[in-house]
Amino acid sequence: xxxxxxxxxxxxxxxxxxxxxxxxxxxxxxxxxxxxxxxxxxxxxxxxxxxxxxxxxxxxxxxxxxxxxxxxxxxxxxxxxxxxxxxxxxxxxxxxxxxxxxxxxxxxxxxxxxxxxxxxxxxxxxxxxxxxxxxxxxxxxxxxxxxxxxxxxxxxxxxxxxxxxxxxxxxxxxxxxxxxxxxxxxxxxxxxxxxxxxxxxxxxxxxxxxxxxxxxxxxxxxxxxxxxxxxxxxxxxxxxxxxxxxxxxxxxxxxxxxxxxxxxxxxxxxxxxxxxxxxxxxxxxxxxxxxxxxxxxxxxxxxxxxxxxxxxxxxxxxxxxxxxxxxxxxxxxxxxxxxxxxxxxxxxxxxxxxxxxxxxxxxxxxxxxxxxxxxxxxxxxxxxxxxxxxxxxxxxxxxxxx
Numbered sequence: 361x362x363x364x365x366x367x368x369x370x371x372x373x374x375x376x377x378x379x380x381x382x383x384x385x386x387x388x389x390x391x392x393x394x395x396x397x398x399x400x401x402x403x404x405x406x407x408x409x410x411x412x413x414x415x416x417x418x419x420x421x422x423x424x425x426x427x428x429x430x431x432x433x434x435x436x437x438x439x440x441x442x443x444x445x446x447x448x449x450x451x452x453x454x455x456x457x458x459x460x461x462x463x464x465x466x467x468x469x470x471x472x473x474x475x476x477x478x479x480x481x482x483x484x485x486x487x488x489x490x491x492x493x494x495x496x497x498x499x500x501x502x503x504x505x506x507x508x509x510x511x512x513x514x515x516x517x518x519x520x521x522x523x524x525x526x527x528x529x530x531x532x533x534x535x536x537x538x539x540x541x542x543x544x545x546x547x548x549x550x551x552x553x554x555x556x557x558x559x560x561x562x563x564x565x566x567x568x569x570x571x572x573x574x575x576x577x578x579x580x581x582x583x584x585x586x587x588x589x590x591x592x593x594x595x596x597x598x599x600x601x602x603x604x605x606x607x608x609x610x611x612x613x614x615x616x617x618x619x620x621x622x623x624x625x626x627x628x629x630x631x632x633x634x635x636x637x638x639x640x641x642x643x644x645x646x647x648x649x650x651x652x653x654x655x656x657x658x659x660x661x662x663x664x665x666x667x668x669x670x671x672x673x674x675x676x677x678x679x680x681x682x683x684x685x686x687x688x689x690x691x692x693x694x695x696x697x698x699x700x701x702x703x704x705x706x707x708x709x710x711x712x713x714x715x716x717x718x719x720x721x722x723x724x725x726x727x728x729x730x731x732x733x734x735x736x737x738x739x740x741x742x743x744x745x746x747x748x749x750x751x752x753x754x755x756x757x758x759x760x761x762x
Contacts, residue, residue, distance in 0.1 A: 392676055393657050396671060418755065420754075426444075426750065428751070430475050432479060441478050448507070474548075475488070481561075484499065484575070488551065496514070497510065516541075543571070545563065545567055553603075560581070582622075589609040593606055601617065604640055608636035610634060634653075639651070657675065657676055684725060702715070703757065725747060726746040740758050
């Protein structure tokens with residue numbers, strides 16, 4: 361088996377066994393989707409942006425020497441991943457454009473390969489890496505108020521690999537004359553997601569597989585082989601335990617485990633994009649799915665009367681590939697290879713671009729956001745963006761309610 365990555369945000373021109381891999385986004389984009397109507401009018405013009413939305417950059421967090429590849433917000437702490445290292449930023453550092461040299465010691469963990477995804481669960485931090493592994497870090501709170509991080513496990517664990525290796529049925533063919541146990545990823549682990557009850561961790565990889573891990577003992581419970589025809593770049597889970605995966609093969613697949621089955625099965629394939637899919641995000645109630653791709657469009661999918669996702673249209677305005685998405689409350693944030701972030705609000709067949717955030721000098725690779733204030737008249741959000749310019753920007757956004 362060989363692996364081909366037809367993907368513009370996480371492109372790898374080498375084979376999975378090569379040590380010369382790169383996942384730097386290319387800056388070209390493919391044509392937008394002609395078959396889907398635009399949900400926003402005049403998407404490429406600034407006059408379509410509602411002036412009532414206010415935004416400002418509160419801080420620029422510096423310290424990473426390699427581009428930011430992942431972000432995760434856990435309470436008052438922001439975790440960021442880049443090449444091999446994970447950094448921790450405390451809420452006090454977001455307040456203003458200050459000198460952040462005193463934060464140069466905020467590296468809390470060092471692994472191998474770029475940190476592609478981060479998930480926090482109580483006192484554990486899970487990190488997905490380009491070296492094909494998932495690492496688990498124990499968060500130890502000190503009496504001084506500081507936190508100490510120690511490596512708790514590397515997935516798959518040695519005991520899991522050893523136990524599975526004894527039986528031939530647990531071996532899978534990965535290349536000619538080479539096999540390994542099915543619990544192992546054999547290429548970059550691109551994204552992680554937790555089940556709604558937090559008992560399961562889902563991982564997707566450029567090796568085209570989906571793996572499900574138990575969070576309390578780190579055992580690999582299931583592996584969906586050949587889930588896609590190309591690298592899997594994104595995963596999103598809804599409250600009904602539907603699993604959405606987005607791939608460089610241009611498809612989104614929907615997976616579900618019925619009450620009678622112990623394994624996940626494919627229930628739908630969503631096809632509208634005409635290029636590799638880089639990002640997925642779900643609305644809070646799981647009724648709307650957003651997908652971003654190299655075709656510069658964000659496709660909006662909504663559940664129909666039968667509970668199936670159908671494409672209702674596309675959000676257009678970015679001039680290059682969509683690299684990341686985040687959905688909070690009734691807002692959707694999109695980051696692009698055009699160095700900008702767009703803020704969208706709407707429902708059904710009508711969306712508006714509320715603002716275009718400019719300031720990064722490189723493609724925007726990852727986003728995370730939270731709502732900090734909500735009233736009958738307005739809402740306030742904090743948005744964190746990581747870029748190939750090696751900076752993290754903290755944005756405050758105030759949106760009037762209609």
